Amino acid sequence: NAGVTQTPKFRILKIGQSMTLQCTQDMNHNYMYWYRQDPGMGLKLIYYSVGAGITDKGEVPNGYNVSRSTTEDFPLRLELAAPSQTSVYFCASIREPSTDTQYFGPGTRLTVL
Amino acid sequence: QQQVKQSPQSLIVQKGGISIINCAYENTAFDYFPWYQQFPGKGPALLIAIRPDVSEKKEGRFTISFNKSAKQFSLHIMDSQPGDSATYFCAASGGDRGSTLGRLYFGRGTQLTVWP
Numbered sequence: 001n002a003g004v005t006q007t008p009k010f011r012i013l014k015i016g017q018s019m020t021l022q023c024t025q026d027m028n029h030n031y032m033y034w035y036r037q038d039p040g041m042g043l044k045l046i047y048y049s050v051g052a053g054i055t056d057k058g059e060v061p062n063g064y065n066v067s068r069s070t071t072e073d074f075p076l077r078l079e080l081a082a083p084s085q086t087s088v089y090f091c092a093s094i095r096e097p098s099t100d101t102q103y104f105g106p107g108t109r110l111t112v113l
Numbered sequence: 114q115q116q117v118k119q120s121p122q123s124l125i126v127q128k129g130g131i132s133i134i135n136c137a138y139e140n141t142a143f144d145y146f147p148w149y150q151q152f153p154g155k156g157p158a159l160l161i162a163i164r165p166d167v168s169e170k171k172e173g174r175f176t177i178s179f180n181k182s183a184k185q186f187s188l189h190i191m192d193s194q195p196g197d198s199a200t201y202f203c204a205a206s207g208g209d210r211g212s213t214l215g216r217l218y219f220g221r222g223t224q225l226t227v228w229p
Contacts (some may be wrong), residue, residue: 084208094215101162102217
């Protein structure tokens with residue numbers, strides 16, 4: 001199993017550009033999450049999904065969108081990039097929230113200039 | 114509002130010493146308390162976790178102490194090694210719908226440096 005994979009590893013965007021951060025897991029996990037990590041701030045939940053076709057907002061959803069058309073993939077979309085979205089983004093997944101813990105991908109480092 | 118408060122922000126320990134990181138929470142409905150370890154350029158990885166029905170859990174050199182009445186929990190790293198140098202995050206899950214959604218609330222992290 002590859003676990004949770006994320007692409008790209010690094011990206012620089014100009015203000016106003018759009019991009020999609022990809023996240024794929026091969027563990028057949030129903031639950032998937034997107035977090036952003038800012039220095040000294042821990043990880044904040046952006047969006048999550050409890051299964052294909054079901055998504056919901058986390059703590060900091062503004063400026064982002066998600067979709068979940070398959071169990072494996074959970075892409076995060078930035079429509080109009082802003083400097084405040086400069087961060088490291090982590091995708092995570094879990095099989096069952098009551099018994100397992102979250103497995104994290106390696107992260108995408110995004111810089112918006 | 115920070116649901117989980119973590120201290121200290123940074124910690125320097127001599128090799129062989131004990132590293133102690135503390136966390137506090139307010140939501141009494143939290144029922145799962147993991148600690149994550151993160152090395153530079155990597156994603157967080159689960160280190161050890163505890164549920165509130167026990168007061169202590171030990172795995173090798175890592176121990177979680179849990180005080181339900183004080184709403185505090187801490188990570189102790191015995192015989193700290195240079196390879197333990199990383200950022201450590203405490204987290205909590207549960208509360209209302211949280212336990213069915215698996216969402217985690219993270220502390221702000223502690224950067225641990227172990228000098229050889």
